[in-house]
Amino acid sequence: xxxxxxxxxxxxxxxxxxxxxxxxxxxxxxxxxxxxxxxxxxxxxxxxxxxxxxxxxxxxxxxxxxxxxxxxxxxxxxxxxxxxxxxxxxxxxxxxxxxxxxxxxxxxxxxxxxxxxxxxxxxxxxxxxxxxxxxxxxxxxxxxxxxxxxxxxxxxxxxxxxxxxxxxxxxxxxxxxxxxxxxxxxxxxxxxxxxxxxxxxxxxxxxxxxxxxxxxxxxxxxxxxxxxxxxxxxxxxxxxxxxxxxxxxxxxxxxxxxxxxxxxx
Amino acid sequence: xxxxxxxxxxxxxxxxxxxxxxxxxxxxxxxxxxxxxxxxxxxxxxxxxxxxxxxxxxxxxxxxxx
Numbered sequence: 001x002x003x004x005x006x007x008x009x010x011x012x013x014x015x016x017x018x019x020x021x022x023x024x025x026x027x028x029x030x031x032x033x034x035x036x037x038x039x040x041x042x043x044x045x046x047x048x049x050x051x052x053x054x055x056x057x058x059x060x061x062x063x064x065x066x067x068x069x070x071x072x073x074x075x076x077x078x079x080x081x082x083x084x085x086x087x088x089x090x091x092x093x094x095x096x097x098x099x100x101x102x103x104x105x106x107x108x109x110x111x112x113x114x115x116x117x118x119x120x121x122x123x124x125x126x127x128x129x130x131x132x133x134x135x136x137x138x139x140x141x142x143x144x145x146x147x148x149x150x151x152x153x154x155x156x157x158x159x160x161x162x163x164x165x166x167x168x169x170x171x172x173x174x175x176x177x178x179x180x181x182x183x184x185x186x187x188x189x190x191x192x193x194x195x196x197x198x199x200x201x202x203x204x205x206x207x208x209x210x211x212x213x214x215x216x217x218x219x220x221x222x223x224x225x226x227x228x229x230x231x232x233x234x235x236x237x238x239x240x241x242x243x244x245x246x247x248x249x250x251x252x253x254x255x256x257x258x259x260x261x262x263x264x265x
Numbered sequence: 266x267x268x269x270x271x272x273x274x275x276x277x278x279x280x281x282x283x284x285x286x287x288x289x290x291x292x293x294x295x296x297x298x299x300x301x302x303x304x305x306x307x308x309x310x311x312x313x314x315x316x317x318x319x320x321x322x323x324x325x326x327x328x329x330x331x
Contacts (some may be wrong), residue, residue, distance in 0.1 A: 027329070028329035031329065038327065050331055052327065053327060055323065056271065056292065056297055056325060064326050065328065082330050096300060096305065096325050099305050099307065153281065215331075216331030
């Protein structure tokens with residue numbers, strides 16, 4: 001079978017000195033069970049996999065560490081600071097995550113609003129500056145605001161992660177113009193994070209020319225997460241290939257595809 | 266004596282170390298990160314840090330997340 005991967009000429013994705021072949025990154029939350037999660041991650045082809053930092057359950061009758069099911073020698077663990085509402089909390093979680101000893105990357109989230117889970121950009125910038133100083137490779141989850149993205153890059157972030165739409169909403173890419181603008185103006189990788197609902201969303205997002213895409217709920221909450229992970233892998237590749245191929249210009253009027261000459265009298 | 270582990274008040278033996286606390290909870294020190302009174306304690310030092318009455322200990326690990 002000939003796949004798009006063989007035809008497109010693409011460079012690998014490099015973030016903070018680490019190089020990845022896959023432009024799709026996936027989360028590990030909200031899966032119906034761990035076996036489905038493992039098979040979905042495999043089907044997605046993702047190398048970067050996000051995890052959260054939480055208290056160990058002391059009676060240990062319930063959940064255990066996600067690391068019982070993932071092999072950190074095969075995937076790149078990207079710890080997040082999900083659930084943090086202040087810069088201080090996010091910094092605390094990032095430090096704890098680094099102490100686990102896998103890498104010094106962190107997906108920095110500082111949430112500003114419980115209903116929308118939109119980022120607190122002031123807190124985000126504050127935390128990013130501190131963590132960059134401490135040697136972290138910061139991937140900053142932000143909104144689709146260009147100026148914030150520029151400030152995050154200035155602060156030394158290794159990547160900027162504008163949202164497609166609110167976390168877990170599945171609304172898809174709401175503001176392609178802003179995401180394209182951020183990509184055009186930044187030098188560090190731009191990874192769209194959050195809001196994708198289905199494969200076409202991933203494809204359209206990658207068609208904007210961004211460097212990668214991160215998703216969790218779109219796969220985990222699909223009726224068949226493993227099949228959706230596979231669809232997302234293909235959509236990410238297709239969107240990237242279409243971007244590199246360069247789309248035709250949009251026209252407001254039709255233009256025939258078949259010759260207008262040679263018609264019968 | 267009483268300490269607070271992950272927000273729960275718990276009894277531990279006086280003069281016990283953080284490593285002993287993990288042992289009592291049957292937790293593998295390689296699988297958790299330990300914060301003691303808001304300061305991270307690295308694995309090699311866990312046996313050296315003694316726990317005192319009222320100390321706050323946080324034991325964290327990685328769980329599924331996006």
